[in-house]
Amino acid sequence: MFELRLVCPQDSVETFSEALDALDALSVSVEDADAHTDQEQALFGEPGMPAPKDGWNRSLVVALFQDKVVAQDAATLLEAQDFFDGCRMLGVTDVPDQDWVRLTQSQFAPVEITPTFWIVPTWHEPPEQARQVIRLDPGLAFGTGTHPTTRMCLRWLAVNTPQGGRVLDYGCGSGILAIGAAKHGASEVVGVDIDDAAVASTRLNAQANAVEVLAGAVDTVQGQFDVVVANILATPLKVLAPLLCSHVRGAGHLVLAGILERQAQELTDAYAPYCRLEVADAQDGWVLMVAQP
Template identity: 40%
Template sequence: MPWLQAHLEVEKSQAPLIELLFEQLGAISITLADAEDEPMLEPPPGAMPLWSHTRVTALFENSTDADDLRARIDRTLSRDNSQKLRLEILEDQAWERTWLEHFRPMQFGQRLWICPTGKQVTAPDATVIHLDPGLAFGTGTHPTTDLCLQWLDGASLKGRTVIDFGCGSGSGILAIAALKLGAARAIAMDHDPQALIATHNNAVQNA
């Protein structure tokens, strides 16, 4: 089933109002993203900063009348904002599989690789972690996870105990990598139950 998707780029001060408007118009999901190229680094606890120019994207049921939606937005917003509205049809797909098609084996350090099901790593000395998308899924591409994986690859882990604190950001990647690289034991912890499910499943998949 296709979906109707609406995009509107606004100043950050207006983003909460646009988000509320889309909710009132029946949006089933709303996403806020960077409309330009303004990196957002780790904010302090409790802070929820927005980009100076924010793209607000709303997803509506396919039965939503696009002309009526545009007219209602026109009536509510100033002309400057409503003219920026972009509507498009988003065809439904097997989203996990579509995303996985672009996920290739990735190397971290000298030996460590993360590889999706159906792909192969041919390096003779490779230490391979097999991962597929799922709940609380992470691929290791986040800069901090990337650096930790590279560090683990070069560390002397034999007989060590490793703590993966906040394992949900990578679904247990760091704990699994440590064990595969020779650690005696790994403790993975997170406050998100889905993260623990994903970590457990990945641990089973990687024996």
């Protein structure tokens, strides 16, 4: 494999990407050309909000080619175009052969939820101290146990899942919270999501972990539950307040995550007509909120 690398202003990125695709590049990626310098620009917005800018002032465009001659010809052709003004070709370099699968897997290690409860990718052996394990690999659906909101929900479920109780995971993603509830004694677990891929992922992951989760669309939820857990984001959680609370039986618990610390009061106010939300856990700027309607 061979990499063609060039630097261009943000308004040229789309043009170069289309041109490289037409020149048989296997892939094209874009990075901040000023990363790890004083000129680096963060583009991350708040959860649920758009990024403050579409791109960086200077972008590094990296195209991967199978053949060196094709990559060099592409570089020569691009340098001759009018739109190359203000850009700089960094050259074509050889990409060493690597075991990309192993390299990707090495980025995902077992995640400790409690000293005895771990999330473990299938290519790792569980730690000796693990007494309860969820086997889960990174996939299309959100929820691998690495995000603070997921860990806080799982910690709560590890301690508070009612034995023989009924649990609803609203916005189930990968199904990790539903599986956690099933592993800790719930007799009936329902997982629902607006995304068909998430529903399919939940079913597959539940099967792989030898637990039963009834996964389906959000409009299939019926009845009330001992625990309703929703790890989404603050804005949809506020909209869903009456619906989620209606599914919690009298002495049950509502568990909400995906909430920034500064958003806690907003959620408290939104749920005040139905229940009293309180912060039960906090980690890395996120909070877990729990109530008994």
